[in-house]
Amino acid sequence: MTSLALAQRSLADPSVRHPLWPPLTRGCPVTSTEDVAYPLDIDYDYDRVPADLFKGPAAHGLERWAPLLPPLAAPGLGEGNTPLVELPDGVWIKDESRNPTWSHKDRLNRVAVSAAVASGARGVVVSSSGNHGAAAAAYAARAGLPCAVFTSPYAPPAVASHLRAYGATVLTVPYESVRPLMRRIVDELGFQSVSSVTDTAHTGHPFGPEGYKTIAYEIALDLGRAPAEVHLPCGYGELLFGVAKGFQELARLGVTDSVPRVYAVEPAAAGALTEALRTGRPVARVPVGPTTAYAIDCEINSYRGVLAVRTTGGGARAVTDDQMASARAELAAQGIWCETSSAAGLAGLRAQGPRETGGPVVCVVTSSGYKDVATAKETFAPTAPDWDPIKEALTSTRPS
């Protein structure tokens, strides 16, 4: 199956189209303004999608969905095909920690690193708090490309080990130097950026969110229908956009009858998308306060997030660290250990309280508990081999 990708088009005005190559990683050169760089989207020859594409079983590797993705020139790692796990109250958890580097970012990077390979890039560069960097490093390594990861000196120690394991060059320069250096690596060394290099809004890699569409395809295949609602952790909003687009494609192709309402859940310490929607602007910039949800504490939103919420009739809401910690504990008590940021989707759902949704509800859990800041900072006090306190601990504790 070959890709049916046709062109890049501006998300500010879809009638403004550009050739598929090269990927316009700095936003649309036509519709962007001095204030806002608008990201690009990929258009496909939808009339030629094979009739049986959504009939067969799920399978590992994004090549399962090749017609509706840009060309997959980089070798895969069997990404995607993650399970839906049901909570006792019927809410479905899409467990994205079951990917090759244990986060949803593998889907994006299979596609974005493929774009780098197909366009003859000399390497891949990324700025990331952790998950994105690890995934980019893994796919770059597998494709034989060098990878530069700009990350925070405050990254959790386990994440530091992870980034380095794939042979990436890990760079912890001061924040204000990150994007200028990224652009220099792109311009002078011929690398391709798989994260945003623009200063005016988040544009990201135009091909990247296409990988997230496969989350929607898998959910619809598993449920046999589109859910009524999907709740997702929201940083820049690329995941949100990709999942919404995937469901919109399914409805357009007649595979499902409806499109779920897509809800963005941001940490209360940030909340750029909430602010953009509130003020009716394409992009908002907000101060970022302290939060343990380090994977999604973004000072700016992508216009993609605005579109995902608006076109699906969903919404954006902010949750506190306590609400995320509570959702994280609820998930762990069901055997799903995720990072705090990853629990934001469920935290947002729980904040709404019980109500009629009109169909299945899915929360996307994006990454593993191993990536949290507090992980690996615990210590064990040796236990004394005394029966009474052990008996007491085991007979007074009931996890649920």
Add this chain to the structure above:
Amino acid sequence: MTSLALAQRSLADPSVRHPLWPPLTRGCPVTSTEDVAYPLDIDYDYDRVPADLFKGPAAHGLERWAPLLPPLAAPGLGEGNTPLVELPDGVWIKDESRNPTWSHKDRLNRVAVSAAVASGARGVVVSSSGNHGAAAAAYAARAGLPCAVFTSPYAPPAVASHLRAYGATVLTVPYESVRPLMRRIVDELGFQSVSSVTDTAHTGHPFGPEGYKTIAYEIALDLGRAPAEVHLPCGYGELLFGVAKGFQELARLGVTDSVPRVYAVEPAAAGALTEALRTGRPVARVPVGPTTAYAIDCEINSYRGVLAVRTTGGGARAVTDDQMASARAELAAQGIWCETSSAAGLAGLRAQGPRETGGPVVCVVTSSGYKDVATAKETFAPTAPDWDPIKEALTSTRPS
């Protein structure tokens, strides 16, 4: 689909059969001797296996294979259905880090915790260096049972966080107190042990290795045939046994034409199975030297491992820490970051050098790099934002 499990039978003499319930977690009461406790195995009504069981697609959750497993009374987490990832030389990696708690142990614990639930146990107790404990804790939490995990005070800090996340009671008593306390928890509190409580040989939970059979089923489904060889990290040998049994069942049921040779790879610092096979004994005890392969540095083997190697015409070999580190680096350069112990299978294969195998070769990678001792001990030195050293790093490095 209901379970076709019929009985427990002694691995020392399969004609010695016991009812399916209760699970005989201390070995066979008939065939065990003063020197060796023999583990039990599960027999099925193979004539009643549905003809189409191996025809449908793979799916998440061991219920996919319910007829050939003991009853799955504990709720699942979509375990199993992990991908095969191909290395450049054609060797297949079965990536078991793609399970709910990111190791193969989820398959064992779905089955063993189910046995605890079905037999009315008041809780679950386990002794583990990490992976087994995390999986037991996750499945116990999901089933609403308390869980006691005996582990080493030297467990990696990230693993400590992981064990505690599911609400388990983590106990780090001195080594010599572990098994006596486990037996007391079983006898006095009505918990069921999902790891070995016997002093004379490793018996484990009789139902547990059944979960590992599904690795063989999935490999055969993906390859469309049985591989020629499977190379696995070997601690006690339960994984080895389960995978071998799964392939033997496939051949018995006419699904495949052959059974792969199963190779146990042990750390050179231990090597009980190698010693047992060399001396022709059912069980050997060996001194354990220092090794980073902490997940498989066992002082004693299970008789299961002897059977897996003998009945498949495979072998056991020991690899050094350097050989495992080299295999781990080979995997990371292909985007697969595993713990040192998990790279043992590939290390064993590489130690053999190139040769004709007569068919596909599979190495099982059991767990994620997040679980290694060295992980999270790295620190970042801040990078100066100077162009020349960054350029130098990115243009001199080629990962492969």
